[in-house]
Amino acid sequence: MSGHGEAQPMTARKSGPLKGVAEVPGDKSISHRALIFGAMAVGETHVTGLLEGQDVLDTASAMRAFGAEVARHAPGEWTVNGVGVGGFREPADVIDCGNSGTGVRLIMGTMATSPITATFTGDASLRKRPMGRVTDPLSLFGTRAFGRQGGRLPMTVVGAADPVPVRYALPVASAQVKSAVLLAGLNAPGQTVVIEKEPTRDHSERMLIGFGAELVVEKTAEGNVITLTGRPELRPQRVAVPRDPSSAAFPTCAALIVEGSDIMVPGVSQNLTRNGLYLTLVEMGAEIEFQNPREEGGEPVADLRVKFSPNLKGIEVPEERAPSMIDEYPILSVVAAFAEGTTVMRGVKELRVKESDRIDAMARGLEACGVRVEEDEDTLIVHGLGAGGVPGGAVAKTHLDHRIAMSFLVCGMAAKTAISVDDASPILTSFPIFEGLMTGLGADLARG
Ligand SMILES: O=C(O)C1=C[C@@H](OP(=O)(O)O)[C@@H](O)[C@H](O)C1
Numbered sequence: 001m002s003g004h005g006e007a008q009p010m011t012a013r014k015s016g017p018l019k020g021v022a023e024v025p026g027d028k029s030i031s032h033r034a035l036i037f038g039a040m041a042v043g044e045t046h047v048t049g050l051l052e053g054q055d056v057l058d059t060a061s062a063m064r065a066f067g068a069e070v071a072r073h074a075p076g077e078w079t080v081n082g083v084g085v086g087g088f089r090e091p092a093d094v095i096d097c098g099n100s101g102t103g104v105r106l107i108m109g110t111m112a113t114s115p116i117t118a119t120f121t122g123d124a125s126l127r128k129r130p131m132g133r134v135t136d137p138l139s140l141f142g143t144r145a146f147g148r149q150g151g152r153l154p155m156t157v158v159g160a161a162d163p164v165p166v167r168y169a170l171p172v173a174s175a176q177v178k179s180a181v182l183l184a185g186l187n188a189p190g191q192t193v194v195i196e197k198e199p200t201r202d203h204s205e206r207m208l209i210g211f212g213a214e215l216v217v218e219k220t221a222e223g224n225v226i227t228l229t230g231r232p233e234l235r236p237q238r239v240a241v242p243r244d245p246s247s248a249a250f251p252t253c254a255a256l257i258v259e260g261s262d263i264m265v266p267g268v269s270q271n272l273t274r275n276g277l278y279l280t281l282v283e284m285g286a287e288i289e290f291q292n293p294r295e296e297g298g299e300p301v302a303d304l305r306v307k308f309s310p311n312l313k314g315i316e317v318p319e320e321r322a323p324s325m326i327d328e329y330p331i332l333s334v335v336a337a338f339a340e341g342t343t344v345m346r347g348v349k350e351l352r353v354k355e356s357d358r359i360d361a362m363a364r365g366l367e368a369c370g371v372r373v374e375e376d377e378d379t380l381i382v383h384g385l386g387a388g389g390v391p392g393g394a395v396a397k398t399h400l401d402h403r404i405a406m407s408f409l410v411c412g413m414a415a416k417t418a419i420s421v422d423d424a425s426p427i428l429t430s431f432p433i434f435e436g437l438m439t440g441l442g443a444d445l446a447r448g
């Protein structure tokens with residue numbers, strides 16, 4: 001939904017020890033895909049653990065507009081009666097993807113090879129984000145797109161009536177672009193090939209195989225070569241969405257920096273394309289035990305026991321790890337502020353085209369909290385002040401960005417003086433129970 005209601009300021013104060021179990025909601029990436037792939041299957045897909053955040057709700061509405069039947073039966077329990085590959089009907093109205101880059105880019109890919117036209121828009125944040133990275137490869141199928149200057153929304157996409165399959169090497173490490181091309185390839189005859197130099201989250205590949213598509217991933221010197229055979233009949237599935245490791249990052253990092261904390265965070269994905277933050281935290285000296293490794297919803301997961309870690313050290317984060325922790329740099333930069341020494345994050349320019357320019361938002365907010373930060377186009381460097389050393393006492397601007405809002409609220413739980421955010425409402429896009437979950441652990445979080 002692009003209508004943004006009133007700003008909701010929120011304040012976090014230095015909190016007592018966090019204790020208890022942090023059961024975070026379903027994975028956002030997998031939730032979007034469960035609805036979209038379900039809409040491409042013939043018959044009823046049953047989803048449990050669906051994230052009921054606004055981003056995913058907007059994708060559910062979009063799937064209805066394209067002709068799928070989408071119904072909610074209980075919290076997290078949804079069904080999708082799909083229309084089959086190539087079965088989308090033309091929506092009668094504009095598709096509003098709200099705040100969600102994943103939603104709009106994957107849906108554009110899905111309709112791009114059907115003979116229909118759709119117009120997409122989103123909120124003020126999404127309307128600033130580049131869509132050319134998706135419409136450029138879609139044009140190879142024969143799709144046409146007409147947006148605002150710089151390839152921005154609102155944008156009308158005219159699907160290819162007679163699509164051809166494509167071979168496309170990703171110029172940017174992006175699972176959204178990879179997925180958009182694969183989804184378009186579903187309704188192109190023959191084989192569509194996507195080549196990614198650096199591995200990005202692989203949920204689309206795993207789930208397409210689960211839904212019955214013929215998809216092969218070869219690891220070669222040029223990177224992953226993903227070959228999809230077009231026009232499969234996708235079979236409906238039962239999808240159990242695992243918890244979101246990107247949401248789990250917030251209680252995990254809060255427990256590391258709030259004195260005396262000791263919490264459990266169950267079911268955190270250990271998928272190598274998603275677990276970069278957790279590797280990095282361990283390298284910084286975080287006290288995290290990975291218990292009970294197992295599989296849940298097709299993903300490797302573990303239960304995390306996380307304790308206050310007073311001896312965190314700054315590190316240089318390996319640049320090649322960026323795709324596996326791309327959404328976690330904002331909260332990592334907060335942990336870095338409570339570490340001894342300097343944390344260097346290179347190869348992070350993609351953060352500038354997320355819901356906000358996350359390098360700028362973190363740098364300005366941390367500076368206002370008394371932390372020394374350096375940045376250039378592709379780098380963020382945080383000079384840590386050690387456990388309990390962050391002065392705080394600032395109001396951070398969140399720029400319609402849920403991860404910036406949650407990062408500064410976590411920072412405020414451990415800083416000397418309270419930290420407020422100007423608008424916490426974007427948190428509802430990805431982690432609607434954040435406030436209740438964190439206060440339940442003992443965080444001092446209040447509206448206003
Ligand atoms: O495919 C996905 O589900 C996502 C891919 C990433 O975006 P990019 O593809 O822009 O890197 C990530 O930041 C986003 O939160 C979710």
Ligand SMILES: C=C(OP(=O)(O)O)C(=O)O
Pocket residue numbers: 028099100101102103327354355403430
């Ligand atoms: C970047 C994100 O999401 P999206 O691109 O889907 O808006 C995110 O959730 O951090």
